[in-house]
Amino acid sequence: MNELLAQRLLKLTGMLFVGLALLGVVLPILPTTPFLLVAASCFAKSSPRLYKILLSHKVFGPLIHHWQTSGSxxxxxxxxxxxxxxxxxxxxxxxxxxxxxxxxxxxxxxxxxxxxxxxxxxxxxxxx
Missing domain, CATH: 4.10.860 (DNA Excision Repair, Uvrb; Chain A)
Incomplete structure (x- = not known):
């Protein structure tokens, strides 16, 4: 039960950070990429489907990939x-x-x- 709760919290946190990233697209004061990196980390541990969707995004996917593979x-x-x-x-x-x-x-x-x-x-x- 604790593992299921942890997965749900990570998925919810990932969705929250995707929402913040979307706000960051239109508000220059909010950064987009760091929020997406946190979301990707949460999804990698909780939802392979959402993680795959995020990595396959044509704009944000390559940014996340570069960061995860080389820190660049x-x-x-x-x-x-x-x-x-x-x-x-x-x-x-x-x-x-x-x-x-x-x-x-x-x-x-x-x-x-x-x-x-x-x-x-x-x-x-x-x-x-």
């Missing part, structure tokens, strides 16, 4: 992610009147930006 991301995904972070931070800072809030925005995006910047490129992108 494609150059295009890295460029889009870093550009989005920069544009969201600039847009936020432009709209804020308080310099302290502007600094807070920059501090909050610095960690994810540095993390993404330091990630290795996928093997295919390193050869070009």
């Amino acid at each position: 991301i494609p150059k295009k995904a890295k460029t889009i992610a870093l550009t989005t972070i920069i544009l969201a931070a600039i847009g936020s800072c432009y709209q804020l009147d308080d310099n302290l809030l502007r600094v807070l925005v920059i501090v909050l995006v610095a960690g994810p930006f540095i993390f993404l910047w330091r990630l290795p490129l996928s093997a295919e992108d390193q050869q070009t």
